[in-house]
Amino acid sequence: MLERWKCYFNEALNRELPPDHANSRYEIESLNEEVEIPPPTYNEVKEIIHKFRNNKAPGPDNIISDLIKGGGQKLESRIYIG
Numbered sequence: 001m002l003e004r005w006k007c008y009f010n011e012a013l014n015r016e017l018p019p020d021h022a023n024s025r026y027e028i029e030s031l032n033e034e035v036e037i038p039p040p041t042y043n044e045v046k047e048i049i050h051k052f053r054n055n056k057a058p059g060p061d062n063i064i065s066d067l068i069k070g071g072g073q074k075l076e077s078r079i080y081i082g
Helices: 002-013 025-032 042-051 065-070 072-081
Strands: none
Touching: 042 065, 042 072, 065 072
C-alpha cells in the first residue's frame, strides 16, 4: 500500500507541464495578488488554545502552552483582542 502511494505522488508531483502552462500570464499575475485573510473569531482563538499540547517546550517567547491554557477565559479574551 505504501509503495502505491509513493508511486502515485511521484507521478503527480514530477510530471512535465505543457510549455504554455509554465508561462501562463494568469498564473504569474495571480502570484502577485494579495489575498485578504479575515482575522480569527474568538471561538477560533479559544479552540486553538484548547488544542495546545501540555508539557511541551516553550517557543521563542519562552511562554509554555500550559500557562496559556491555564489562563482561562480572561487570557483568551486578552489574546483575542490583542
